[in-house]
Amino acid sequence: MEHSLLQPPKRLLMGPGPSPVEPRVYQALAKPIVGHLDPYFFEVAGDIRRLLQPVFGTANEYTLAISGTGTAGMETAVSNFVEAGMTAAVFSNGYFCERIAEMIRRQGASLKRLAKPWGEAFSDGEARDFIAAEKPHVVAFVHGETSTGVLQNGKAICEAAHQAGALVIADVVTSLGNVPVNVDETGIDIAYSCSQKGLACPPGLAPLTVSPRALEALRARKSSNRSFYLDLTLLNDYLSGRRYHHTAPISMCYALREALSIIEEEGLENRFRRIHTNHRAFVAGIEAMGLSMLVPEALRLRPLNTPCVPAGIDDAKVRQRLLNERGIEILGGFGPLAGKVFRIGIMGAGSTEENVLLLLDALDDALRKEGWRPRADARGAAEAFYGKAAQAAVNG
Amino acid sequence: MEHSLLQPPKRLLMGPGPSPVEPRVYQALAKPIVGHLDPYFFEVAGDIRRLLQPVFGTANEYTLAISGTGTAGMETAVSNFVEAGMTAAVFSNGYFCERIAEMIRRQGASLKRLAKPWGEAFSDGEARDFIAAEKPHVVAFVHGETSTGVLQNGKAICEAAHQAGALVIADVVTSLGNVPVNVDETGIDIAYSCSQKGLACPPGLAPLTVSPRALEALRARKSSNRSFYLDLTLLNDYLSGRRYHHTAPISMCYALREALSIIEEEGLENRFRRIHTNHRAFVAGIEAMGLSMLVPEALRLRPLNTPCVPAGIDDAKVRQRLLNERGIEILGGFGPLAGKVFRIGIMGAGSTEENVLLLLDALDDALRKEGWRPRADARGAAEAFYGKAAQAAVNG
Numbered sequence: 001m002e003h004s005l006l007q008p009p010k011r012l013l014m015g016p017g018p019s020p021v022e023p024r025v026y027q028a029l030a031k032p033i034v035g036h037l038d039p040y041f042f043e044v045a046g047d048i049r050r051l052l053q054p055v056f057g058t059a060n061e062y063t064l065a066i067s068g069t070g071t072a073g074m075e076t077a078v079s080n081f082v083e084a085g086m087t088a089a090v091f092s093n094g095y096f097c098e099r100i101a102e103m104i105r106r107q108g109a110s111l112k113r114l115a116k117p118w119g120e121a122f123s124d125g126e127a128r129d130f131i132a133a134e135k136p137h138v139v140a141f142v143h144g145e146t147s148t149g150v151l152q153n154g155k156a157i158c159e160a161a162h163q164a165g166a167l168v169i170a171d172v173v174t175s176l177g178n179v180p181v182n183v184d185e186t187g188i189d190i191a192y193s194c195s196q197k198g199l200a201c202p203p204g205l206a207p208l209t210v211s212p213r214a215l216e217a218l219r220a221r222k223s224s225n226r227s228f229y230l231d232l233t234l235l236n237d238y239l240s241g242r243r244y245h246h247t248a249p250i251s252m253c254y255a256l257r258e259a260l261s262i263i264e265e266e267g268l269e270n271r272f273r274r275i276h277t278n279h280r281a282f283v284a285g286i287e288a289m290g291l292s293m294l295v296p297e298a299l300r301l302r303p304l305n306t307p308c309v310p311a312g313i314d315d316a317k318v319r320q321r322l323l324n325e326r327g328i329e330i331l332g333g334f335g336p337l338a339g340k341v342f343r344i345g346i347m348g349a350g351s352t353e354e355n356v357l358l359l360l361d362a363l364d365d366a367l368r369k370e371g372w373r374p375r376a377d378a379r380g381a382a383e384a385f386y387g388k389a390a391q392a393a394v395n396g
Numbered sequence: 397m398e399h400s401l402l403q404p405p406k407r408l409l410m411g412p413g414p415s416p417v418e419p420r421v422y423q424a425l426a427k428p429i430v431g432h433l434d435p436y437f438f439e440v441a442g443d444i445r446r447l448l449q450p451v452f453g454t455a456n457e458y459t460l461a462i463s464g465t466g467t468a469g470m471e472t473a474v475s476n477f478v479e480a481g482m483t484a485a486v487f488s489n490g491y492f493c494e495r496i497a498e499m500i501r502r503q504g505a506s507l508k509r510l511a512k513p514w515g516e517a518f519s520d521g522e523a524r525d526f527i528a529a530e531k532p533h534v535v536a537f538v539h540g541e542t543s544t545g546v547l548q549n550g551k552a553i554c555e556a557a558h559q560a561g562a563l564v565i566a567d568v569v570t571s572l573g574n575v576p577v578n579v580d581e582t583g584i585d586i587a588y589s590c591s592q593k594g595l596a597c598p599p600g601l602a603p604l605t606v607s608p609r610a611l612e613a614l615r616a617r618k619s620s621n622r623s624f625y626l627d628l629t630l631l632n633d634y635l636s637g638r639r640y641h642h643t644a645p646i647s648m649c650y651a652l653r654e655a656l657s658i659i660e661e662e663g664l665e666n667r668f669r670r671i672h673t674n675h676r677a678f679v680a681g682i683e684a685m686g687l688s689m690l691v692p693e694a695l696r697l698r699p700l701n702t703p704c705v706p707a708g709i710d711d712a713k714v715r716q717r718l719l720n721e722r723g724i725e726i727l728g729g730f731g732p733l734a735g736k737v738f739r740i741g742i743m744g745a746g747s748t749e750e751n752v753l754l755l756l757d758a759l760d761d762a763l764r765k766e767g768w769r770p771r772a773d774a775r776g777a778a779e780a781f782y783g784k785a786a787q788a789a790v791n792g
Binding site for chain 2: 007028030036070075224247
């Protein structure tokens with residue numbers, strides 16, 4: 001049979017993730033593997049731990065990459081810290097909050113949900129009242145909701161949870177490496193993410209961090225985790241070199257280490273500033289076109305932009321044009337936001353002035369072809385923003 | 397902070413896995429990623445399905461790669477097909493059988509074990525009697541036991557299980573791509589493996605196949621799978637393009653597709669013959685040295701060789717020499733076989749005449765340095781075997 005060479009099309013990844021990967025990361029991915037018990041592998045695992053800590057904003061010794069995607073990270077958090085007989089409270093304002101709720105149900109725990117429409121966030125008062133009323137053992141919230149583009153501040157949630165003696169699980173899948181996560185300062189006990197968004201590595205690993213307080217709770221568990229693969233006690237023994245557990249995905253670990261080195265070289269503050277600037281430029285362009293953003297400015301998750309689809313426009317057709325005519329991937333909304341928003345990632349290594357301008361041009365063009373008339377020049381507005389931003393930087 | 401370049405040491409991987417990876421597979425790994433909902437990704441997933449089927453020896457439509465390592469494959473099999481209230485029977489003659497048993501316990505099912513010493517296999521009669529006595533809902537066995545080097549024939553197990561109305565789970569982690577697995581012919585309902593042994597791809601994916609009969613049982617489950625990440629119903633919806641479930645590890649899927657293409661090009665029969673020949677040459681060398689194989693010839697798992705450590709020799713010192721002086725990884729035994737056997741993989745792309753001779757030389761040298769005197773020339777014996785094998789091929 002004829003062998004057809006693997007020739008993936010060239011894509012500019014500006015959806016909710018995966019995000020663009022730098023050549024250095026691909027080079028690391030293709031380095032020769034060593035065994036999963038090789039001293040060099042444990043060096044790499046140690047590097048990943050050291051490099052992840054500042055990105056999470058934590059001193060947690062228990063910081064590692066789970067051998068699965070972001071969803072495996074979520075399941076690791078839930079399956080290790082929620083068990084039957086517990087009450088777990090979820091702040092639910094988007095798809096991934098609901099996914100946490102579903103995982104809690106599957107663990108057989110009692111689930112309490114505080115629900116809000118997709119696109120909104122919870123106030124400090126709402127957080128306090130809910131937790132005080134439900135007295136849960138575990139509280140979960142999504143820091144950066146990939147389905148809506150909302151950033152949920154976790155401070156009040158963590159304070160109220162700790163007062164109630166509860167642990168806090170935070171989903172930082174879309175925030176990690178894109179905006180400050182501040183695990184320790186916020187008081188998050190367990191945070192998990194993925195490799196392919198803010199960290200700009202291909203998908204396949206789930207960075208996770210666990211506080212000493214959560215580890216105590218883990219030791220006090222009544223039943224064993226239903227999952228052997230994601231059992232944090234066994235995983236820690238393996239990554240500390242004490243006991244075999246599974247064969248770690250060596251190549252992916254190489255890539256993650258390289259992606260984290262790039263972040264360290266850029267500097268977290270520089271990275272967050274870059275992503276913030278490009279987010280603002282994009283919004284300037286979007287609003288100049290006459291589109292509105294779903295999420296109010298103060299609640300926006302900078303790396304994940306959700307402009308509303310103009311009335312009368314089929315978002316799928318616009319996305320198809322972007323993909324087929326320009327090789328640009330963006331995604332649409334789903335659930336209650338299906339057909340109502342675009343989901344546009346300007347994150348990780350993909351957050352550049354060049355990409356913002358390219359995308360605004362492409363969006364302008366696709367919308368016109370679908371019969372919608374942008375109000376003003378989006379690219380011009382973004383360029384003007386960049387000019388001002390550069391000037392502000394010069395003026396210091 | 398100084399960036400230290402990722403420079404993994406060069407290793408010849410001749411342990412139980414990961415096994416050596418060909419340059420083409422690394423090249424595929426480093427190709428630019430597309431999104432997890434990109435039409436191209438679904439093409440790749442379709443290719444993986446098509447290329448896996450003959451390697452598994454199955455026509456099962458439900459054939460895919462789980463986004464985790466071999467252990468995730470095992471957990472997928474157990475968590476989807478074993479639930480509380482069921483009886484599950486395990487044939488236990490090694491570490492990975494015991495791991496399946498542990499996963500069954502964690503699912504809350506009733507576990508029945510038939511145990512034998514590590515290094516032995518189960519006879520047809522033993523298989524039939526055990527299953528007839530226990531009347532389980534699910535039967536699990538390990539086709540290729542990585543901890544012992546034993547190949548367990550599954551024919552009688554499957555026949556007895558089906559007579560009892562039970563499903564059969566087979567661990568083909570070390571056998572897939574190295575020896576015939578024959579899922580359909582044997583009657584296996586669920587088989588799982590890993591990417592990094594017989595398939596010669598880096599670790600990170602778990603190929604899995606499910607029979608139509610098992611899918612019916614899945615639909616009839618009483619409780620939902622505790623695992624959302626490994627829920628086969630959700631996974632099937634995703635890989636069929638019907639519904640988002642998780643962000644597949646795109647790069648790893650590229651690599652697996654390439655590794656499977658290489659297998660298709662070589663031809664399964666050629667591949668199995670190559671691995672058989674190199675196994676026999678290695679055994680000829682080992683026996684010429686004066687070492688004995690743990691497993692009787694008829695039960696040997698060809699890709700995973702377990703020669704006994706000579707009396708008075710510390711196997712860890714021999715392995716250290718191989719790693720430090722030659723860059724060759726082999727592993728030792730563990731559990732009841734700790735210190736008693738070497739575990740030597742001659743599998744996948746690593747099964748070559750060159751590697752067999754290199755390893756015999758290195759082993760001869762390391763054993764001598766540890767004070768043991770090989771009886772005769774191992775390399776010479778292997779070379780003689782190859783001469784004979786070549787002659788036999790010429791004589792046809």
